[in-house]
Amino acid sequence: MSNTCNCPNPPGGEVVCENHQLALCIVQDGKAKYRCLNPPPSSNALTLIDWAVKEIAGDQKGLVASFEILNSGQYSDRDMEITFKLPQKLKAALEDLGRNRGDALGI
Numbered sequence: 001m002s003n004t005c006n007c008p009n010p011p012g013g014e015v016v017c018e019n020h021q022l023a024l025c026i027v028q029d030g031k032a033k034y035r036c037l038n039p040p041p042s043s044n045a046l047t048l049i050d051w052a053v054k055e056i057a058g059d060q061k062g063l064v065a066s067f068e069i070l071n072s073g074q075y076s077d078r079d080m081e082i083t084f085k086l087p088q089k090l091k092a093a094l095e096d097l098g099r100n101r102g103d104a105l106g107i
Contacts, residue, residue, distance in 0.1 A: 005085040007032045008074075022052060023085045045093035045100075052090050056082055063097075070094050 007013040007025035017023040017036035024035040040051050053066045056075050069075050071094070075082045086094070 003036075003085055003087050005083055007034075008081050008083055017087075020087050020089065022055060022087055022090065024056065025083045027081045028079055039087065039089055045096045048090055048093040049097060052086065056084055067094070067098065 001019045003017045003019050003021055003023045005015045005017075005023035005025050007015065008027050011027065011030060011032050013025070013032050013034070015023045015025045015034035015036065021036040021038055024037065026033040026035065037055055039048055042048060042051075049063075049066055049070065050060060053061050053069055057069060057077065061069065070086060070090070073084060075084070
C-alpha cells in the first residue's frame with residue numbers, strides 16, 4: 001500500500017510514497033518537486049504535528065493554525081503551492097490532539 005498525493009495543475013502529477021511517509025508535492029515556478037519524508041520515531045502527538053507543519057510550511061505555527069494546515073491537505077506561501085497527504089501515524093496524532101485539546105482550542 002502507498003501514500004499518494006496529487007499535485008496542483010499546472011503542472012499536475014502525483015507523488016507516490018511508502019504508506020508510513022508524508023507525501024508532499026511542492027509547485028514553484030510552474031515546476032513540481034516531489035518529496036517523501038519519514039516522520040520522526042517519536043510517538044508524542046505534539047512532536048509529530050510540529051514536525052509535519054515545519055516540513056510543510058517551513059516554520060512552526062500556533063496549534064490552531066497547525067490543525068487548519070494539516071486538515072486542509074494544502075498550503076500556499078508566496079510563490080509556492082503545496083499539497084500533501086499525511087500518513088496514518090500523523091493522522092492519528094492529529095486526531096489524538098484534537099480529542100485531548102479540541103475543547104480548549106474551540107476545534
